[in-house]
Amino acid sequence: KAGVTQTPRYLIKTRxxxxxxxxxxxxGHRSVSWYQQTPGQGLQFLFEYFSETQRNKGNFPGRxxxxxxxxxxxxxxxxxxxxxxxxxxxxxxxxxxxxxxxQFFGPGTRLTVL
Amino acid sequence: GNSVTQMEGPVTLSEEAFLTINCxxxxxxxxSLFWYxxxxxxGLQLLLKATKADDKGSNKGFEATxxxxxxxxxxxxxxVQVSDSAVYFCALSGETSGSRLTFGEGTQLTVNP
Numbered sequence: 001k002a003g004v005t006q007t008p009r010y011l012i013k014t015r016x017x018x019x020x021x022x023x024x025x026x027x028g029h030r031s032v033s034w035y036q037q038t039p040g041q042g043l044q045f046l047f048e049y050f051s052e053t054q055r056n057k058g059n060f061p062g063r064x065x066x067x068x069x070x071x072x073x074x075x076x077x078x079x080x081x082x083x084x085x086x087x088x089x090x091x092x093x094x095x096x097x098x099x100x101x102x103q104f105f106g107p108g109t110r111l112t113v114l
Numbered sequence: 115g116n117s118v119t120q121m122e123g124p125v126t127l128s129e130e131a132f133l134t135i136n137c138x139x140x141x142x143x144x145x146s147l148f149w150y151x152x153x154x155x156x157g158l159q160l161l162l163k164a165t166k167a168d169d170k171g172s173n174k175g176f177e178a179t180x181x182x183x184x185x186x187x188x189x190x191x192x193x194v195q196v197s198d199s200a201v202y203f204c205a206l207s208g209e210t211s212g213s214r215l216t217f218g219e220g221t222q223l224t225v226n227p
Contacts, residue, residue, distance in 0.1 A: 033213065035215075043205075043215075045214040045216070048214065056214050090157055098213070105157035105158040106157050107157045108157050
């Protein structure tokens with residue numbers, strides 16, 4: 001069974017631009033979560049989607065948004081990029097939204113903002 | 115709110131040495147506890163988990179016991195290998211936080227031959 005895939009793997013943008021990252025969960029998984037990983041702040045939860053609905057949201061500004069499609073694939077968007085948005089963005093999928101289900105992480109998208 | 119504190123790193127050991135990485139947590143109720151490992155250039159992999167007090171999670175020679183009385187979930191391995199070199203994250207999923215994971219700072223482990 002294929003794992004969680006994220007595209008693109010690397011991205012370079014400039015301040016003020018916007019970016020869209022994509023995540024394809026493991027087949028059959030309906031929950032997708034997004035995390036931001038930076039050296040300074042560590043791993044922080046962005047949001048979770050289940051059945052196309054946002055179920056949980058972390059403490060990030062409104063510039064960070066996401067959505068989930070009917071096939072469970074998810075995208076996250078960051079508008080008006082800032083230097084501090086440079087990070088590794090990780091996507092994780094799980095079978096359902098139950099906290100007892102293991103979350104499987106993708107390799108991440110490395111975003112660099114210049 | 116929920117929080118996880120890991121021992122300060124990095125940790126450098128010789129092959130076959132004993133490993134302990136300390137992890138303590140703050141959470142209401144009875145969270146589920148996890149250890150994740152991240153190898154260079156990769157995402158996170160679940161190493162082991164425990165969902166209730168006194169549970170012991172184990173995998174690939176690593177162990178951790180959910181200690182409610184000390185709010186701890188320390189990771190141990192009796193004999194580390196060079197291939198264990200990675201960053202280790204302690205995490206929790208709280209009763210009131212739904213599915214979101216709260217992570218510790220991560221501990222870089224380097225094992226020398």
